[in-house]
Amino acid sequence: MHVVNDDTFPGTADVTIVGFGPVGKLLACMLGRRGHSVLVLDRNEAGYPLPRAVTHCSDFARILQSVGLAPDRIPAVTQPYDDMYVWRDGAGRTLVEVDWSGLGESGWYNTYFFSQPALENALDEVLAALPSVCVRRGWEAVGLTQDEDAASVTVRHTGTGRRAAVTSSWVIGADGANSAVRRWAGLQWHDEGYFYDWLVVDVDPLPGLDFPHVAAQSCDVRRPSTMVPGGPGRRRWEFMRLPGESKESLNSAGTAWRLLAPYGLDESNARLERHSVYTFQACWATEWRAGRVLLAGDAAHLMPPFAGQGLGAGARDAMNLGWKLDAVLRGLAGDGLLDTYGQERLRHAVAFVEFSTELGRIICVTDPAEAARRDARMLADWAAGMKPPAPPRPRLGPGVHTGPAGGTLARQGRVRVGGGAPARFDDVFGGPAALVARSAAPLSALRPATVRALAELGVSRVALSGTATHGVRVVDDTDGTYTGWLAALDADAVLIRPDFHLYGAADADRVAELAEGFLAALGTGPALLTAR
Numbered sequence: 012m013h014v015v016n017d018d019t020f021p022g023t024a025d026v027t028i029v030g031f032g033p034v035g036k037l038l039a040c041m042l043g044r045r046g047h048s049v050l051v052l053d054r055n056e057a058g059y060p061l062p063r064a065v066t067h068c069s070d071f072a073r074i075l076q077s078v079g080l081a082p083d084r085i086p087a088v089t090q091p092y093d094d095m096y097v098w099r100d101g102a103g104r105t106l107v108e109v110d111w112s113g114l115g116e117s118g119w120y121n122t123y124f125f126s127q128p129a130l131e132n133a134l135d136e137v138l139a140a141l142p143s144v145c146v147r148r149g150w151e152a153v154g155l156t157q158d159e160d161a162a163s164v165t166v167r168h169t170g171t172g173r174r175a176a177v178t179s180s181w182v183i184g185a186d187g188a189n190s191a192v193r194r195w196a197g198l199q200w201h202d203e204g205y206f207y208d209w210l211v212v213d214v215d216p217l218p219g220l221d222f223p224h225v226a227a228q229s230c231d232v233r234r235p236s237t238m239v240p241g242g243p244g245r246r247r248w249e250f251m252r253l254p255g256e257s258k259e260s261l262n263s264a265g266t267a268w269r270l271l272a273p274y275g276l277d278e279s280n281a282r283l284e285r286h287s288v289y290t291f292q293a294c295w296a297t298e299w300r301a302g303r304v305l306l307a308g309d310a311a312h313l314m315p316p317f318a319g320q321g322l323g324a325g326a327r328d329a330m331n332l333g334w335k336l337d338a339v340l341r342g343l344a345g346d347g348l349l350d351t352y353g354q355e356r357l358r359h360a361v362a363f364v365e366f367s368t369e370l371g372r373i374i375c376v377t378d379p380a381e382a383a384r385r386d387a388r389m390l391a392d393w394a395a396g397m398k399p400p401a402p403p404r405p406r407l408g409p410g411v412h413t414g415p416a417g418g419t420l421a422r423q424g425r426v427r428v429g430g431g432a433p434a435r436f437d438d439v440f441g442g443p444a445a446l447v448a449r450s451a452a453p454l455s456a457l458r459p460a461t462v463r464a465l466a467e468l469g470v471s472r473v474a475l476s477g478t479a480t481h482g483v484r485v486v487d488d489t490d491g492t493y494t495g496w497l498a499a500l501d502a503d504a505v506l507i508r509p510d511f512h513l514y515g516a517a518d519a520d521r522v523a524e525l526a527e528g529f530l531a532a533l534g535t536g537p538a539l540l541t542a543r
Contacts, residue, residue, distance in 0.1 A: 020166070020175040021145055024050035025340055027164050027177055029152045029192050030185035031058070033127065034308030034325035036134040038183060040078045041333035043141035047340055050177055051144065054151035054169055058135075061285045062213045063127045065241050066092075066319035067326075069115025072123060073423060073511060074326045076437055080133050082123060088133055089125035090243050092226060096122075098389075101231035101382075106389040107399040111226065117511065118423035118435050118492075126242035127322075150175075155182065155195040155304065162303040181336060181349075182304045185325075188292075190310035196301035203293035205315065205368050207375050208252035212267045213241050213284040220280040222246055228374060232382035235374050237317075238274070245284070248274075249316075252288065254377055262288040291315040293368045295361055299353030306353075307332055312360045317370035318402060320363045327510070331356050331407075334444075334509035338533060343467055345534030351410035355418070358408030366403050411508065411532045413515040413525075416500050421507040424492020426473075433489040440484070443511050444470045446526055447493055448504035451477025451485055453522035461523065464530050469509060 026042055028035045031053035042049050067089070072082050075089075082089050096109040111122040138144050147166075153174075154165035162182040167174050184192025193200065216222050226239040234250060241247035250270050252261050260266065267286040268277060295312040299305055308325035332352050338344035376382045407418035421443060425433040437443050446465065448454050451474035457465075462482065465472070472483045475493055479485045488494050497503065502516035506525050514532070517525040 020147065020150070020177070021050060022175075022177060024048045024145070024177060024179045026050070026181045026183060026336060027052065027162070027179040028183045028185055029164065030187060030308070030310070031055075031146060031148070032185065032187070032308065033064075033131055033134065033322060034329050035183070035185035036131065036138060037074065037078065037326055037329040038185065038307065038333055039144050039146075040134065040137050040141070041329065042336060042340075043138065043144035044078075045337045045341075046143055047337065049144045050179070051146045052150050052152055052164070052166060053146070053148050056149045056169070058128070058131055060128055062241055062245065062247070064316075064322040065124055065127070065239065065247050067123050067125060067323055068319070069117040069119045069121050070420060070511060071323045071326050072119035073117040073437065073443075074330055076119070076435070077330075077442060078134070078137055080130075080137065081438075082119060085130075085133055087243055088129040089123045090240070091120035092122040092124055092224070092240060093120060094225065096226045096228065098228040098230060100386045100390075101229075101233060104386075104390060105393065106230060106386065107393055109399045116420060116422040118425075118437075122319075124240035124242050126245065129242065152186070152191060155192060157182070157303045159302075180303065180340065183332070184304065184306045184310045185308045186310055188294075188309045188313050190306065192304060193296060193306055193310050196304040196306075198299070198301055198304075198306060199297045201295050201297050203364070203368060205291070205293040205371065207291045207315070207371065208258055208261070208288055209291060210250045210252065210261045210267065210270070210286060210288050212248045212250070212271065212286045214246045214248070214271065214276060215244065215282040215284050216246060216276075217280050217282060220276075230374055230376070230382070230386070232377055232379050234270070235376070236270075251375060251377075258288045262286060291371065293364050295357065295364060296353075297357075299357060300349060305332060305349065311353075311356070312364060314360075314364040314367040315371045316367070317374060318363060318367040320367060320402070324360045324363055327359065328356055330510040331512075338468065341467075343464075343533065348411070348533055355407035355410035355412075359405045362403040362405035366400075370400070407512055411514060411529070412512065413528060413532075414517075416502070416505070416513050416516040419513050421505070421511050421513050422492050422496050423511075424488065424490045426486040426493075427489050428484060428486050433487075439486070440471045440473065442469055442471075442509060443507050444468065444509040445473050445507050446470055446504065446522070447473045447475070447497075447507065448519070448522060449475050449494075449497060450503070450519065451479065451483045453504065453519050454483045455481040457523055457526060461526050461530065465526060468530075468533075470506070470529075 025047040093112045098106040115121045150166045229236045237249040307328040412418040454472040503519040506514040514529045
C-alpha cells in the first residue's frame with residue numbers, strides 16, 4: 012500500500028473506493044490480496060482517532076480472520092464478551108437477559124467489544140503489505156461520470172486545490188451516510204423516519220478502578236441508557252436525549268460527568284476519552300448499483316446501534332462485493348454477477364435495520380404510563396420463561412444460491428488434516444470457499460473442467476471420509492461441526508461461497524449438479540464446462 016498526502020495522483024485503477032473507513036479498508040484488503048489495482052480516496056489527512064463502533068459478532072470475527080486479523084491474534088484490539096446482556100427497568104428489576112455468551116456458528120465468540128481506531132490501524136498494517144493498493148489521503152471526490160466501459164472520479168486536493176481524475180472499471184461509494192457517490196449515481200434513499208439523539212461517552216478508567224466487565228441496558232423512563240465495554244481497557248455509556256433537552260446542553264463534558272456520577276466515575280478515577288451526540292436513524296438505499304458504481308457500508312444502510320450490527324453489516328457488504336468484483340475483474344464471471352450484490356445484501360441488511368429499530372422502540376420510551384405497561388409486560392414474560400428477542404437469521408435476498416439452505420450463513424469448525432493439529436477450517440484451506448462432502452467419491456468424480464473452474468474461484472474440495480485423490484482433501488471433523496451440519500440439512504454436501512454463505516446443499520448423487528449450477532450462476536461456466 013502506498014499512502015500519499017501530497018498532490019500526486021494516479022490516473023487509472025481497476026477499482027476506486029471513495030472512503031477509507033473500515034468498510035473501504037476491508038474491501039481494499041480483499042481486492043489487493045488478489046492483485047487488483049485499487050485506489051482509495053479519503054478527504055481527511057488522517058484517520059479518525061476516537062472510538063465509534065465498539066461491538067462485533069461471530070461472523071465479523073470470521074471476516075477479520077479472512078484478512079489475517081483473527082481476534083485471538085489481536086487481543087489488544089478486540090476481546091470476547093462471554094456473558095449476558097441485562098435489561099433493567101428504572102427500579103433495577105431485570106426485564107430480560109439476552110445471552111451473548113458462547114461460540115457462534117462462524118467458529119468465534121458470539122460477541123466481542125473492540126476499539127475501532129486500533130482495528131483500523133491493524134487493517135492499515137495489512138494494507139501496507141499490498142503493493143497494488145494506493146491510498147490518497149487529503150483528496151476529496153467532487154464529481155463522477157461513467158459510460159458502458161468505465162467510470163471517472165474527479166478529485167480535488169484539500170490542501171492545494173489541485174484537481175485530477177481517475178478512470179476505473181468500478182467505483183465503490185463507501186463514503187458514509189451522506190454519500191456523495193450515492194447522490195451522483197442517482198440511487199434513492201429510503202428513510203424510515205426513526206430519529207433519536209443519544210450522547211455517546213467513551214471512558215478510559217484510570218489504574219485502580221476495577222470496573223465490572225458487564226453489558227447492561229437501562230430502560231429507566233427518566234433517562235434510557237446503555238453501558239457496555241468499549242474494547243480492551245475502555246468503557247462506553249450512551250444516554251438518550253430527553254424531550255425538551257437540547258443537543259448542545261447534552262453534548263458537554265460537564266453533562267457527561269454528571270451522567271457518569273451514579274456509576275462511581277469522576278475525574279479522579281477515569282479519563283473522558285470523548286463525548287458526542289449522534290442521531291440514530293433507520294435508512295437504506297433502495298438499489299446498490301448504478302452502472303459501474305456500487306455502494307457499501309453506511310452509504311448503503313444506516314441502523315440504530317441497539318443490536319450492535321451497523322459496522323458488521325458493512326463488513327458483510329465488503330465480503331459479498333469483494334469476491335464478486337474479483338471474479339468479474341479476472342474474467343471468471345460476467346458483470347451481471349454484480350447485480351446480485353445489492354439484491355442479496357439489501358434484504359439481509361434491512362432485516363437488521365428493522366430489528367435494531369424494534370429494539371429502539373422498546374428502549375426509547377419516556378412516557379411513564381407507556382413505560383409502566385412495557386415493564387409489566389416484560390416482567391411477566393421473563394417470569395414465565397419467555398426467551399428474549401433473538402437477532403434475525405435472514406437469508407440473503409435473490410442471487411447466487413439455490414434451495415432451502417442456499418443463502419444461509421455457513422458454519423466453521425475445527426478440522427485436522429493428516430497428523431496435524433486441529434485448526435479452524437478457513438486457516439487450513441486459506442479461506443471458506445469449499446465444496447464439502449461426507450465422502451470423497453462424488454468430489455473425485457467431478458469433470459476436469461468443473462474442477463478447474465472451481466479452483467480458479469478458490470473453491471477447495473473437502474471430504475469428511477474416503478481417499479484423498481484427484482486433488483480432494485480429506486479431513487477429520489474433530490469437533491463434529493460438519494457432520495452435524497450436514498445431518499441438520501439432510502444433505503451429503505454443501506458448497507460454501509467465499510463470503511461464508513451457502514450456494515446450496517445436495518445429496519451425494521447431485522454434487523456435480525451443485526458445482527456446475529454454482530458456476531453457471533456466476534455466468535462463468537459454459538466454455539469451461541464443455542470439455543471433459
